[in-house]
Amino acid sequence: MAFTVVRFIGLCSLLLGYGVHVEASHLVILHLQSHQNTTATHQPYRTGYHFQPAKNWINDPNGPIIYKGIYHLFYQYNPYGAVWGNIVWAHATSTDLVNWVHHEIAIKPSIDSDINGCWSGSATILPGDKPAILYTGIDPQNRQVQNLAVPKNLSDQFLREWIKPPQNPVMTPIDGINASSFRDPSTAWKGSDGRWRVIIGSKIDQQGKAILYRSKDFIHWVRAQHPLHSSNNTGMWECPDFFPVSVNSTVGLDTSVNGPSVKHVLKMSLNDKLHDYYQIGTYDLKMDKFVPVDNGSFNNGSDLRYDYGKFYASKTFFDSSMKRRILWGWINESDSEQVDVNKGWSGVQAIPRNLWLDKTGKQVVQWPIEEIEKLHEKPIDWHNTELKAGSVLEVLGVTASQADVDVSFDLSTLENAENMDPSWANPQMLCSEKGSSVKGSLGPFGLLVLASKGLEEQTAIFFRVFKPEKSFVVLMCSDQSRSSLGQDLDKTTYGAFLDVDPLQEGLSLRSLIDHSIVESFGGKGKACITARVYPELAINENVHLFVFNNGTENVRISKLKAWSMKKAQITY
Ligand code: DQQ
DSSP, rough: OOOOOOOOOSSOOOOOOOTEHHHHOOEEGGGGGTOOOOOOOOEEEEEEEEOOOOSSEEEEEEEEEEEETTTEEEEETTTTTTSSSOOEEEEEESSSSSSEOOOOOOSSSSSSTTOOEEEEEEEEETTEEEEEEEEEEOOTTOEEEEEEEESSOOOOTTTTOOOOOOOOOSOOOOOOOOTSEEEEOOOEETTTSSSSSEEEEEETTTTEEEEEEEEESSSSSOOSSOOOOEETTTOOEEEEEEEEEESOOOOOOTOOOOTTTEEEEEEEETTTTEEEEEEEEEETTTTTTETTTTTSSSOSSSSSSSSSSOOOEEEEEEEETTTEEEEEEEOOOOOHHHHHHHEEOOEEEEOOOEEETTSSSSSEEEOGGGGGGEEEEEEEEEEEEOTTOEEEEEEOOTTTTTTEEEEEOOOOOOOOOOEOOOOOOOOHHHHHHHHHSOOBBOOOOEEEEOOTTSSOEEEEEEEEEESSSOOOOOEEEEEESSSSSSOOOOOOOOOEEOOOHHHHHHEEEEEEETTTTEEETTTTTEEEEEOOOOOOSSOOOOEEEEEEEOOSEEEEEEEEEEEEEEEEOOOO
């Protein structure tokens, strides 16, 4: 049988008939899109407390909101298979962002302007507590257009039915907009002139753009003459997100807030790199433009990322009940499509993260929402433990396949740290060259998670401290190279530089471990790395957890707390 793999993400165009080139952003495998899954009974990689549906493919989180005290998560879903295709908006609700109840599909192709797919978008709460969704529809000519959907019944707090007003589509790719690069409307915000604004991801040639639209009534949208922001050589900007953060507190803000004590974050999912990049800046209301503080361009190599591992197409929302901004992100698989078809599913949503501006104003900080602590059980508490050079200590008493571990290291001196070579500018490369098995001086030290008893399999999350001319540099790594004895897996090692002073603040690492996912937060959320791994030996009760130090210097564990995690209740 001749299998049809149409294209790889971001690399070429897809001819879907009608003589029109349409770019999809996912691997399109036509013969598997509606392939009946074999429902494998051996499922060691399904997660215990991450969000995932019973089966099939999922990708981007869409339109998260809180409405009448209920959290809503919509997401891109293929109802018929474990690879991307047949895309609709699936829907689940929760009272705590941990336990979820699924509802019927909220938005599926039903009108001309979404007949070939209901792609990503966002929700906005309009005055009078009225939610509205803007999403990308694929029309009969396979053009990307923007549609509006509103709840059928506002007194249903679960917002189970959505209707599409007759004015759809409300934005179309005219006047030079590329019909295959025009998607993913953001949450809208209101300017001081009372008009709504929304941005749509786009590109012209290789220049990425956040096209700006304005509207008085949320139905009639007029394109602004200039984009909110654009940047050369960045390719297609997917899933733009634009929101204010407070400069002097960790409290979240409604998306329309602006003023002197506010900075703005502009996030883009760069289709060419498949990573979520963000910039911090100000929102110039007069010009209706985003002005990055450091002239950031999304392509200068040192750009900020939410997560230096697997995390894409993310989206925030303002949780008005807890006055916080929450970030959702999609974690895709690291195995092959055929394996996904065999296991019957693909994709997981990351644990929602509380997000705020760091005190330095130079980056954001992310931390798992406090509600997941409800799942903690069987606490382990270590204090003041010497972690000698070359040692590996097992953390006993925790269900190591499904756990939350938070460890802090104290370094008494940085004197013996290795010298930093100024050419080591790329942390991911540095982590691959200096993996966990490469001896160092101050580090590598950290956690070995999802590990087999004899350490044949292990995912290492660790730090190394270097000394440049002056001061120091902290490197945080997630090394998947020995995560599984299995073949044909993406075992890329990830890395990030961590902006903390280890002598003043110590070095902390929290890892959320969930069978095939490890979400790690370094320096209390200043650098995040998510890994996707598929051990063969280290599954279920055969999983172990260790702390290790492969440097020549001793370090001290000032505290280690670990908990087994209960299963989240997800009802399908
Ligand atoms: N996924 C959606 C698009 C978006 C992409 C399609 C990002 O709307 O650009 O499923 O992962």
